[in-house]
Amino acid sequence: MNKVFTASKEREEYVRVLDYLPYGRHDDERPTYQKKPLIQAIGEKSFILMELTPKKGKVPMIHERLYIGEGEREVVDHVNRRLKYSELTNAAKTELPHVLAEIVKDNEERFLDVYNKSYPITTRLHILDLFPGIGRKFANMILKERKKGEFKSFEDLTKRVKGLYHPEKIIANRIEEELKNENVKYRLFTMK
Structure with missing residues (x-):
């Protein structure tokens, strides 16, 4: 069982900027004048980490939402490659949880x-057990409240499940865990 829940196979159309490198990668040994600016970003659908080249004279802001789909792009010239978590800059790693949330x-x-x-997922493992910060107690509380009716919003969820705060951060933490660990057994949001 590889994809358990909501990972999307659609092409990414929008990304969020994690870091802007005006002088390119630090491991690029070319002289500074030959280096091109780069953007490290994450896709909104499948959370694919990628390296982009901005159009000449364009400087994106951290957290900015950029279009990379078909057609005219305002800021991005082209997508260079897919990145692994380990290839992100320290600044990008620091921004990642905030951008994911x-x-x-x-x-x-x-x-x-x-x-x-x-x-x-199995007789002993529920999807909710995979989320950092949701133990058996919260999982049971969520399932019990859910029987009374679906949650209408994150606010509704936090009101009905006492002690559960920032459900968006819980999901963001799981996504980050999947990005960090290439060998994670159950992928709920990311693609390998």
């Missing part, structure tokens, strides 16, 4: 399904 919050309906439609 923003993506989850901005797509609340999609990610609310995690709490509304999660299911057992």
